[in-house]
Amino acid sequence: xxxxxxxxxxxxxxxxxxxxxxxxxxxxxxxxxxxxxxxxxxxxxxxxxxxxxxxxxxxxxxxxxxxxxxxxxxxxxxxxxxxxxxxxxxxxxxxxxxxxxxxxxxxxxxxxxxxxxxxxxxxxxxxxxxxxxxxxxxxxxxxxxxxxxxxxxxxxxxxxxxxxxxxxxxxxxxxxxx
DNA sequence: CTTGCCGGGAT
DNA sequence: ATCCCGGCAAG
Ligand SMILES: [Zn+2]
Numbered sequence: 001x002x003x004x005x006x007x008x009x010x011x012x013x014x015x016x017x018x019x020x021x022x023x024x025x026x027x028x029x030x031x032x033x034x035x036x037x038x039x040x041x042x043x044x045x046x047x048x049x050x051x052x053x054x055x056x057x058x059x060x061x062x063x064x065x066x067x068x069x070x071x072x073x074x075x076x077x078x079x080x081x082x083x084x085x086x087x088x089x090x091x092x093x094x095x096x097x098x099x100x101x102x103x104x105x106x107x108x109x110x111x112x113x114x115x116x117x118x119x120x121x122x123x124x125x126x127x128x129x130x131x132x133x134x135x136x137x138x139x140x141x142x143x144x145x146x147x148x149x150x151x152x153x154x155x156x157x158x159x160x161x162x163x164x165x166x167x168x169x170x171x172x173x174x175x176x177x178x
Numbered sequence: 179c180t181t182g183c184c185g186g187g188a189t
Numbered sequence: 190a191t192c193c194c195g196g197c198a199a200g
Contacts, residue, residue: 145182145199152181169193170183 146178 019030029040150173151163160168164175 142198143183150182165191167182169191170195172183 143172143178148176148178150176 019032020034020036029044031040151167154176155162164173166172166174
């Protein structure tokens with residue numbers, strides 16, 4: 001089966017040692033081959049082989065670890081998928097939209113674009129509707145957003161492997177309907 | 179700041 | 190088909 005069920009992390013297969021860690025809640029089993037960790041999960045977590053039941057869940061990740069030979073005198077540079085420079089960037093550094101979205105929106109504040117034409121005799125304050133809340137019946141307009149929580153909020157950014165497939169792909173949730 | 183997801187990309 | 194993200198709307 002797939003010896004490659006890996007998480008987001010570990011971008012490319014670097015030239016370092018690789019370990020396979022069981023990500024079952026509370027279990028920190030680590031080995032160096034995927035067959036070993038699969039056997040571990042099957043045996044100690046999923047119980048013995050279920051008859052006629054294929055497609056087991058594989059709760060483990062493959063991650064690279066600092067090579068031992070040359071410099072090992074320093075702290076162990078093996079991080080649990082938390083505190084990732086890139087993952088943390090998502091929680092904190094999202095200041096990008098706060099500055100740009102208001103520009104593309106064109107209506108950060110009740111600013112209005114007056115249309116002034118000298119050839120117009122009537123002088124009534126006219127405005128141009130550059131972009132507003134328009135709902136077209138025949139268009140696939142944005143769905144109204146439901147009030148019930150979806151996989152993302154229920155399980156959190158950690159334990160993403162518990163989300164339904166559509167939520168993992170940032171598509172409309174299928175587990176919790178509207 | 180966050181959640182939810184459409185449109186579109188990559189494999 | 191499967192997997193994922195950019196960017197946006199709404200809260
Ligand atoms: Zn879901």
